[in-house]
Each structure stands twice: as C-alpha cells, then as structure tokens.
Amino acid sequence: MTDQWVTFAKLGTADLVRLAGEIDLANAPEIGREIVRQTGRAGAVVIDLTAVSFLDSAGVRLLDALVGDLDDQGTPIRLVVGETGAARMTLQLCAFRDDLLATDLDRAADELGG
C-alpha cells in the first residue's frame, strides 16, 4: 500500500524511484522497505523527490540509510530535488553532500552514465 508514495521505473540503465506526497514518520519505514525490495540488484539508482511535498527527519533517515547502503555496494545514486521545494529544503538543512543532489532527472542520468 505504498503505491501512492513510491513508484518504480527505469531511467536508462538506472533504477528510477519516484517519491511523491508527504514523507514522514508514519510512512517512511514502509517506503524504505519497498525501495530496498525493488532496487536490491540495481546498477545505479536515481531517487526523484521533485513531487515530494513534505519531508521530515524520518524521511531523511530513510534516504541516509539508502545512500549508505548503496555507497557500500559501490552503486551510484543521485537524489533529484529540483530547484526549490520541501525536499530540497530539508536535505539542504541536513547538509546532504552536493554530489548526491541533482536538480533534474536528465542531469542525474548523465552523471551516472558518465
């Protein structure tokens, strides 16, 4: 029942995870499990947060854990957050690495491809 918050697709060779709506304490753990289940063997992962209207520290925890796991596996990952928006605000406040963040999907795909 996480379909309203998370959907999966392919972006070139990378797995594309689209998040939408409000991500908070109530749904973050479930969404995290779903992402891990779907992207376990991905060669690269792009997480699109442009449609996220709210992101709290539970969401940050989820992304932090995902990035950590993928880094350990050597899987490239990008978080697409757009120019403005709730997700960008929260992630910037939490000082996520600049190399993780991309402003649009094409750029993220290019970076992973290159």
Place this chain on the structure above:
Amino acid sequence: MTENGGGGPEVTHDLRVPWEEDPGDLYEHAPCGYLTMLPDGTIVKVNETFLAWTGYARAELIGQRRFRDLLSAGDKIYYETHYAPLLSMQNDVHELAFDLIRADGERLPILVNSVLGRDDAGLPRVIRTTILNATERRGYEKELLAARRAAEASERRVRVLQQIVADLAAAPTAAEAADAIVRAPGPAFGAASATVWLAQADRDQLAAVAGTDSAALTDAPVPRDSSRAIAEVARRGDLHVIGSLAEAEQHFPELADTMRRTARAAVVLLPLTAASADDPGAAEVLGVLGFDFATPRELTDSELRVVRLLGHQAGQALDRARLYDDARRREERATFLADTTRALEVLPRLMPRARTLVERMVPRVARWAAVRLQVGPAGLLAEAGEPAPEPHRLADRVAEVLLSGQAQLTDDKEPDGGCAVLPLVANGRVFGTLALRPPLGRRTATAEVAFLRDLADRAALALENARLYEQERAIARTLQRSLLAGDLPADPRFAVETHYQAAAQDLEVGGDWFDAFLITPDKLAVVVGDVVGRGIDAATTMGQLRSAIRALASAEAGPARLLERLDRFVERVESARMATVAYAEIDLAANEMTYACAGHLPPLLAEPGESPRYLLDARSGAIGSRAGRQARIEDRIHLPSGSRLLLYTDGLIERRNRRIDAGFELLARTYAGKRDSPLPGLTASLADMLVGPEHADDVCLLCLSLGTERRLERTIGADPVQIALLRKDLRGWLVAHGVDDESTQAVLLASSEAVANSIEHGYRADPLGVVEIVATVSPEAIQVRVADTGVWIAPNARGARGRGLQLIRQVMDDVTFDHDDGTTVTMRRLRRGARE
C-alpha cells in the same frame, strides 16, 4: 361248515375239481410265498413261488439263511423290534410290511403273515409264514405320499408367492421391490441363494441390487450386450434353467466358474418382465432374478409355472416402482428447481449467486459442479464438491460448449461419463457454462437432460440478472463517485472536510450527496442532501439535484428562494421529489450564514468556546412535498471565526436499535469531544465513531470550518498517521494568515519534528498519550508550542533524534525545551519582514 337253505347245491365239503389237485403242487405254486422257519427264523422249507419272486435257489436258503437275513437293513431292525416280539406274544402276526432284498439286490415289497406253532410243552416249535407280493400296493402308497408332498410343496409355494405379491404391492421403489423378490426362491423352491439384477435403461446394463448373498452385489454391472448368462436372459426374455455344471460350461463359462466357486449345482435365471411401455403387446425385461441350488435340481412343470408367475409379478412391481420413481424424481427435481430459483433470488450479487448455485447442486444433483462466467477480464468461477474432472479435458470441453452453444452430456473418454457441460445462455449469447459430474451410481446426465437443461436455463437467467445488477451497481458507484469528487473550493477563509461512506451490506448506492461551491467570491454555499431510493436512478437524480442547486443558487436568492425553485424543479424531475436538503450560504466578508432545511436533519454548529448546538430554525418540508410545510423559510445567524458547521445525512445518527434523540445526543457529544481535533480526518472519524464499519446505510458528512482562528489549538493522539492531518490543518491556517511559503515550510517541518518526537520517544510506552499543539501568529512571528506528558529522553547527538531536534533549531529562530511534567517545546520563527 356252511348252511345254505337256498336253491343252490348244499355244499358241506370241498367241491371236487374236474382235475387231480395235487396238494404238493398247490403248495409249490400257490399265489403266495410259503416259508417254514425254525423259531430262530432259520428257513427249513420254502415254496417255488417265493423262490421265483426272490430269485434265490432253494439250496441257498434251506438251512442257510434266516428270514431276517433277507430283509433290508431298516427292516431287520423292524423284524427284531416288532415282528419277533409280536409273534412270540400273539403266536401270529398279520400284514407286516417289509422290503425283502432279492438275489439280484433289488427290493421286493412284501406283506408278511406268520403263525407260531408250539409243542406240547408250549415252546415255540415252528413258524409258518405266508408272503404276499406288495409291489403294486406299495407303489400306490408311495404315489399317494408323493402326491401329498407335492400338494404341500405347492401350497407352500403359493403361500410364499402370495406373501411376495403382497410385499411387492407395498414396495414403492425398485430397490424395495428387488428386496422382496430376492426373498422368494428360498422358501418357495428351497434355493440356496438368490440375486436380483435390475436393468438400468439409461446405461444399458444390469446391476445387482439385492441378494441373499451379499458377495454378488459387489460385482460390476453387466452390460446388456455381453455374453453373460444374465445378459442373455435379459435380451431374450426367456426363463433359463441350468440344471448342471456341465450344462453351464457348455453355454456360459463365466456362470460355470461362479457355480464352481460358490459350490452350486443348478441355477435358474428368470427374467422379470412387464408389458413394454412402447409396445403393450411385447414384454420388457426390467430385471433378472437368479437363484441357485447346492444339489442338482430339476423343476417340475408346476414349479416352472410358479417361477414364471413370480417373474411376471415381480416385473409388474418393478414397472410400478419405476413409475413411482419417475414421478418422485420429477417432483424432487421440480422442487429443487423452485427452491434453487428462490434461493438465488434473495442474493442480488453475482458471486454469491454463482456460489449458492453450485453449493445447492452438490450432492443432490452432482458430485461436483462448477459455474464459469465470461465476465470481467479474469472471468468468474464458482466450484463445489469433488473430485473435479481432469482440468485440461474440462477446459477443452468448456471451450467447445462456449463455441458451439451445444451441451455436452457424456464423455466417452473418461470413466463414468466424465462430466457434463451445459451452456449458460442469455439474450441469445453464451456467456458461461455449467459443468457437473452426476452422482455415482445414479442416473447419467443423458437421462436427466431435460432437468439439467431446465436448471441451466434458470441458472443462466439468475446469473445474467445478477451480472446486470453488478454492472448497474458499478455504474451507479462510478457515477456517484464522479459526482461527489468534484473539486471543493479552496480558500484561506474557510476549510471544508467531507466524508462519504457507502453502506457495508450489499446494498445499491444511496442518493446521499454533499457539495460546496462559491456563488460569488465572498459567498460560499454548502449542501448536504438525500434523494429517496437507491441504485443508479438515485445516483442520477442526485446528480441532477446537485446540478440544479448549483444553477439555481445566486447572490440575491438566498436559501428559501432556492428551495422554492427546487420545488418547481421536481415538478419536472419526479424522481427528485421528497429529497431532503440542508443548505447554507455563508457570507465570508460579513461572517454571516443564512440556512434552510427542507425535511433534512438540523445542522450542528460548534462556535469557539461553546458547546455544539443544533440549528433547529428554518425548517420546512422535503422538496416537492405535498404534506410538508410549503412555505420556505430561512434563518440568518452570525458565525464567529473558528466556528465549525456540520451537515450530515440520517445514516450518521439513525440506528435501528437506537432512538433518534439518543443519536442526536451522541453526535453532539462526540462532536464536542473532537472540537480540538484537526479538521482533516474529522468527518471520517465521526462516521467511524458513530456508525462503525458495519452500517446498513450510506453516510454523508460535510464539515465547514469558518474563518481563521487567531490561535490554532489542536489535540492529537500518539499516532504517526495523525501528524499529516495536523500538518494539513496547520498549513491551511498558516496560509490563511498570509504566512509566506518558506516560513510555512519551516514551521510545518519544525512542528512535525516536535510532534514526531513526542510520539516516538515521549510516548514510546504509551500509545494512548495525547499531544497538544497551540499555534499563534502575530505580524512579527509565528509561535508553536508542542506539549506532551510523556517521558523525556535526552537525545543522542549522533542518533536520529538528534537530527530531528537539529532541524527544529535550524528552521526556527528560538527554541526552548521545558521538561517539567512531560515535555513542552516552544518554537518561534520571525516572519519575513521581521527577519530582515
């Protein structure tokens, strides 16, 4: 000496015969045998007549044999026990019957007269015996005896037959008739065992259904065209008497095997016949009675007559029972069809109907039954009983029937006929199949074809109706959803929360609706209404009425005038008559509300700091009502900022087991208890608390929260899901106060983190805890206070909580924690103008 006074010659001594009568010759050739014996029976003198009768030579007897030596074994005893004592006592015996064994071993029946001569001392000296040949007389006696025995046997047979006929007359079923028939051969003919086979017309075979010896009953049915003796008898309709094993071996080897195995010496096979239904002149074989004997047995003519009679009587009884069976089966079938049709009618929905159909069929008319319908992308399958047929074979046959529309009743490729597949046809289209396996040992699908076709026709009709019902239901639901889903106006000056809950039971959609729209930029209309009836008609009518209200509402008219126009509207749209409506117009500039209720339940208003109250003025009859108050009236009240108005339909408070005033009280109490709850989710939780999931009626609610509270005070439970609802409420409140987007994001994040902290950590062990949120806004700053009564746990700087609290500090300008009696976080963020 005789004296004769008549005219004839007076005879005083022997007449002289005209030839020389030699006494010796007289002795030797007398018409009877003479024996002279010593007292111990030793023969001392015998005449020629005796020797001629017995075939002995004189020398073999005289001095060699005693009389008793010549007697049969049984007669020797008789001689000792009767003859000798009697003779000794009476000195003579008369006409004692003996069987004398002749020299050639044959018996000679004789009558014996003896006289015992004694000497002067009275001691036995000589026995003189005459022997009469009793061959003919004894034969006659035997005949008499045999005749009597035959008469007795005949009488016994007649008695047995009479009993059987009485039993047969009382046997209502073929099985009971067979039970009566099988009891006859034992007492009537002394048969060792008997079995009845009945012809199964639809299967063209004979099955053993009754037997005195249960072993025969386990045998497989005998095909009518086989070479077995039973089949032969059934085909020819003739009585067969197999008098010996040799005879059986010659004609029926299988029967000979059985006879050897069961140690039988003779078998009688009797066809049980009745006048044929098709041709009254011809006899129809309905069964075969077989009985057998342990010893060789021939049947007399009279026995054969009785046997044939038994065959006719039994045949007639079977014929009668067959008619009874048919009549009873027809009645059962008719009852089954009627009951099934009724049982299906009470279930309007498709799947329950299909399931009920197959469950009723098993086991009464089938071992296994399945309904397949071509509805929806996946189709529908309802199945009951076992064993199911082989799936691929079944799939092939189902496909064939769907294509051809022709029933397939038997399947030669499978044992016991496999399964029958019948098409389900509606409006000339095959839309599914009914498949079944007939019960074991019962009539085949072919024999029941009329019944099965009838069943399939009725099932098709019931299932097609249910399918149409489902279709209409789906359309009605879709229509209703699309009508209710219309965008509600969004405005910082008010918020609208709605909830629609369909009836839990399998009822059609109701005609409840809600609506909210802006008549002018400053005038908001809210409506909740209820159309009479259910289903697609109610949904369409609801749509028309909803559109009519939107069209008729105007800046000048007001609620009373609008209701009058609706009254005229229903003159043209009759299905909308008697609809009820609660309608209110809110002047957002003046904070005034004008409302009217047309036969609808009163709105419930909660003003800040007051108990909720029902608005009981401005009431008039339902739309188009002739009995209700016709004059449409309205009422105008002031609505302070922060008021919440609840409109609802009767499903919310009406319960079958609760008085309506109790419902009103409960709603007011529940509503009051939720005054501080965030508006988002309020209507859903009211419906949940008042009616629960198992409600019998549709429920429709609309809650309007008016104006902007200066202080936002909310209380939420310790449930993470509630944070989103609070955020929605808070976002609307912040927007209404003109707070800029960045600050709104910041306050929402900080508030969420603070509440999450309370729920996740403060109430870690207390799921029933509550979190209080108070937000205030001033031209300079936004302040939010989040308070819980849980346990404060100092955050670990590296841990997850650290990040939440850090976020709060980052986005808010001033944050204080107070840990007296739980935790209170007070956070303040300067507004844009004040920040720079």
